[in-house]
Amino acid sequence: MDTLNHHFRSPHHAETRPRTTYRYTEDFKATAVRLSQLPGVAVGDVAALLYIHPFMLSRWGKQAREGAFP
Known part of the structure; x- marks a missing residue:
């Protein structure tokens, strides 16, 4: 069996789990x-620490510039 096909057909990858959605x-x-x-300070560093x-942090930055929150 091809290793790549075996990897993608693994039962582990077929599982569906509910996504966790956080509200900040x-x-x-x-x-x-x-x-x-x-x-x-890099955006990536702050994101990793939090x-x-x-991408989420960048989106929040855009929203802040548009006045979405203080």
């Missing part, structure tokens, strides 16, 4: 955005 407060989002805007995806 506006204060948390605003604080995360402020941290990511500090000089010399256990969030960097």
Whole structure:
């Protein structure tokens, strides 16, 4: 059997699990955005420390610039 096909047909990959959705407060989002805007601080580093995806933090930054939260 081809190794690649075996990997994708593994029962482990066929399992479906419910996704966990977290809701973050506006204060948390605003604080995360402020941290990511500090000089010399990378968005990816802040995201990793807060256990969030960097894309989410970037999206919050855009929302903050648009006045979505303080």
